[in-house]
Amino acid sequence: MAWITIGEIIDIIVMTLAIGYIFSRFFRRQPQEGYDPLSYYKKNPIIEDIKYGAIIAAPAVVLHELTHKFVAMGFGAQATLHAPSLFGIPYGMYLLVIILIQMNFPLLFFVGGYVSHTALPPLASSIVAFSGPLTNLILWLVGISLIKYSLIDRKYYKTIGLMAKLNLFFFAFNMIPIPGFDGSKVFMGLLQSFF
Numbered sequence: 001m002a003w004i005t006i007g008e009i010i011d012i013i014v015m016t017l018a019i020g021y022i023f024s025r026f027f028r029r030q031p032q033e034g035y036d037p038l039s040y041y042k043k044n045p046i047i048e049d050i051k052y053g054a055i056i057a058a059p060a061v062v063l064h065e066l067t068h069k070f071v072a073m074g075f076g077a078q079a080t081l082h083a084p085s086l087f088g089i090p091y092g093m094y095l096l097v098i099i100l101i102q103m104n105f106p107l108l109f110f111v112g113g114y115v116s117h118t119a120l121p122p123l124a125s126s127i128v129a130f131s132g133p134l135t136n137l138i139l140w141l142v143g144i145s146l147i148k149y150s151l152i153d154r155k156y157y158k159t160i161g162l163m164a165k166l167n168l169f170f171f172a173f174n175m176i177p178i179p180g181f182d183g184s185k186v187f188m189g190l191l192q193s194f195f
Contacts (some may be wrong), residue, residue, distance in 0.1 A: 003073075004081075007008055011083040012062055015113050018083075018094035019061055020054025022110060027056045027162060056159065060139060060167045063172075064132040071131040072117040075124040079117035114165035123183045126189025136171040140164045 029045075029052040064079050072079035086092025093111050122130065143164025146152045152160060176185035 001071075010083045011081060011113065014091055014094070015062060015065075015083050015103045016054050016058040017050070018091070018098070019058045019112060020050040020052075022094070022097055022101065023053035023057040024049035025053075027053050030158070031172065052159075054160050057166060059163065060136055060170050064135050064170065065113045065115055067131045067135040068115040068128055069117075069178035072115065072120065072128045075120050076127065077117040077120050077124075077128075080117050081113060081115050083113050084111045122189040126186050126187075126193065128186035129189060133174040133182050133186075136167040136174065140167040140171065143167065 002108040084093035145158045177183040177187045
């Protein structure tokens with residue numbers, strides 16, 4: 001089985017664009033110190049906000065899902081990354097969220113993507129489920145370390161800080177032990193393995 005298929009690459013591209021649009025409402029680009037006003041305002045603000053939203057949020061979602069896929073494959077399962085559909089409509093979940101954004105809906109529930117894989121033993125399944133949130137936790141630690149130890153230019157602190165906070169939120173949110181969430185799969189796999 002290929003590490004990644006053309007269909008998965010297309011799904012990752014669509015995920016990145018949809019996530020950029022969805023999160024552009026929360027994260028808007030701001031001029032940096034010493035910016036050139038003429039070149040800054042010449043750019044399309046909608047496109048720039050989508051790019052900024054994608055830079056902040058897409059790595060958290062895409063790397064989370066890819067980690068699920070590759071860890072499952074490491075255990076010998078066949079795994080496929082999917083962008084979410086809704087009622088059989090490809091990318092339907094993104095379409096619904098975008099429509100709700102346009103209607104100024106106050107609360108959004110967002111499914112970035114998911115990975116399906118062939119059956120694994122409970123402990124392996126638990127590890128696969130934990131691998132995605134663990135990726136978000138690692139991205140949070142990397143982001144915080146980059147800022148704390150001044151390993152990047154100061155002008156990137158805000159962007160890296162937002163990325164780090166979002167990854168910490170995704171870690172905590174995904175680890176909630178409610179059916180459908182990674183946390184539920186982690187705890188169910190552990191219970192089945194040891195009890």
